[in-house]
Amino acid sequence: MDLCIIGSGYVGLVSGACFAEVGHHVVCVDNDQRKVDALQAGKIPIYEPGLEDLVHRNVAAKRLRFTNSIQDGVDSSQVVFIAVPTPPQVDGSVDLTYIERVAREIAGVLKPGEYRVVVDKSTVPVKTGEKVADTIRRYNKGAEFDVVSNPEFLREGCAVPDLMNPDRVVIGSASQKATDLMKQVYEPFRAPILVTDVNSAELIKHAANSFLSLKISYINAVAAICEASGADVEMVADGIGMDKRIGRNFLNAGLGYGGSCFPKDVKAFIAISKQLGTPFKLLEEVERINAAQLNRFIDKVRNALWVLKDKQIAVWGLTFKPDTDDVRNSVAIELVNKLVAEGAHVTAYDPKGAEKAVEWKLIDPTKVKLAPTPLDAVKDAEALILATEWKEFSNVDFAEVKQSMHTPLVFDGRNLFDPETMAQFGFTYHAVGRAGGK
Ligand code: UDX
Secondary structure, eight states: OOOEOOOOHHHHHHHHHHHHHHOOEEEEOOOOHHHHHHTTTOOSSSOOHHHHHHHHHHHTTTTTEEOOOOHHHHHHHHHEEOHHHHHHHTSSSSSHHHHHHHHHHHHHHHHTOEEEEEEOOOOOOTHHHHHHHHHHHHHEEEEOOEEEEOOOOOOOHHHHHHHHHHHHHHEOOHHHHHHHHHHHHHHHGOOOEEEEEEHHHHHHHHHHHHHHHHHHHHHHHHHHHHHHHTTTTHHHHHHTTTTTTTTTOOOOOSOOOOTTTTTHHHHHHHHHHHHTOOOOOHHHHHHHHHHHHHHHHHHHHHHSSSOOOOOEEEEEEOOOSSSSOOOOOOOOHHHHHHHHHHTTEEEEEEEEEEHHHHHTHHHTTTTTTEEESSHHTTTSSSEEEEEEEOOOGGGGGHHHHHHSSOOOOEEEEEEOOOHHHHHHTTTTEOSSOOOOOO
């Protein structure tokens, strides 16, 4: 099929490449000419395992191309996906100006007699589909189209496998013609397809992300109880996770959830529920626990070091999770900045995220030293904090780490290391919600 994706960010670019990989012809549209130029020159603006090869292969096979022209994209496609940002506003509600602008732009290029399915892939509040349809109708009275909601559930760091092998595909549609076309788009993925009305599909995305955030805050609250009682949150998570109704996934205690989705989506769902007159107070508690989790962790570091001012602290990890270079809303960065604000001397190492953290001015390189390797970061450190659970941190030579450090004190913010192994190496080891983690 011929598909167009408007917005070549995370969701748009990875979706475009995966649609091309299964045989569709895809045009990715972006209004940022520099991004289009870079993509046309084979440069991928984000780090995502497997993405570069996928893009290069499909561009070479002439199934994937990039343009800045919506006209070009819409003219040459049966299905037009909208994948532009929906950032939060100050009050937590969603800023829909990019969506509205794209709806007008699509209206401006739709030709009479040429039916198109317009698909909302961006995360939007319930009832946005109705507004997109109204807008297109207002700016193009003769347009023949249907608006469909098709939320994206990919996780950064494993976006390609998530898209190639989705747990489910949700299609919110009020038109059989549009549903049939959408089923054709997804047929090659052989994934379970759930067809709903448009409003339900939109709600599924916010409800799913809020539920996952709730799971994380739940286990983090349990971790606090474990620390107070001497229990071990890893064992507790295993024990409750073996109940199939609960499941072990997303019960990893740590520094709390971050990233470009969960914090924003929980806030948005709270705002949406308020606007609809049905406030979802449970989610306010989810946010409170998440914020408290980092502070509790910093308290732990402070308790051990007594005073943070002038202490040499190594931090491993800056990205919001492993296998990505994304540092947006990263708890690791918040941690670094809080330590610096208290006068600590922080040396940080991250396999992929350091450059963007500086480029996006999330850390100040005159205040935070960036090390080229994990071992360089721990030199003379009075404490090591693991903030993001990159796999390579498990493979570091801990005998060398211990030798390099001024004091063998480790705070594991993601429960990556084994407490017994750390003890064998001679570290004083603190984790989250684990025996000895107080
Ligand atoms: C998330 C959703 O998983 C995805 O379906 C949606 O489309 C976009 O948002 P992503 O933001 O890429 O994906 O990250 P995810 O792997 O879900 O992790 C989010 C945050 O939660 C990270 O900061 C991670 O460290 C934290 N987390 C996750 C935990 O603290 N504990 C867990 O058990 C799982």
